[in-house]
Amino acid sequence: MAKTLKRAAAFTALARALTAGSRGGPSVAQRLGALPRMIKASTRGEYDGGMRLALMAAATAYVVSPIDAVPEAFVWVFGLIDDAVAVTWLAGAVLAETDRFLEWERTGRPAVVK
Numbered sequence: 001m002a003k004t005l006k007r008a009a010a011f012t013a014l015a016r017a018l019t020a021g022s023r024g025g026p027s028v029a030q031r032l033g034a035l036p037r038m039i040k041a042s043t044r045g046e047y048d049g050g051m052r053l054a055l056m057a058a059a060t061a062y063v064v065s066p067i068d069a070v071p072e073a074f075v076w077v078f079g080l081i082d083d084a085v086a087v088t089w090l091a092g093a094v095l096a097e098t099d100r101f102l103e104w105e106r107t108g109r110p111a112v113v114k
Contacts, residue, residue, distance in 0.1 A: 031098035038101040047104060052097050059090040 026034075041047035062068075063086050071079055 026099065026102055030102070031095060034098045034101055034105075035094070037105070038098065041101075041109075046109065047101065049097055049101065052093065056090060056093050056097070059086050059093070062086055063090065 038047060038049060039053060042049045042053055063083055068079060068082065
């Protein structure tokens, strides 16, 4: 089973990805363009990103959902902080996973063994 991204790795990937465009790495546009291909390859079982995609979908649902663990209406500052942490993790996870997926595409799409 694939390991999930750790928080520190996600933050590191976020920092690397934001500066990668100036160093010749994939741009944010290339990474966003890779998302549909990554989802398609994961649903077909060609790419092993299923659990990570599920976690990213859950984080997206949490951020856009009106139901929060810490509601902004009652505890304003902490309500915004939990959303900021979720968005930061999500951005780092998307950048790290798209980087991994683009590398997977570049190396000839090795078969995933189940």
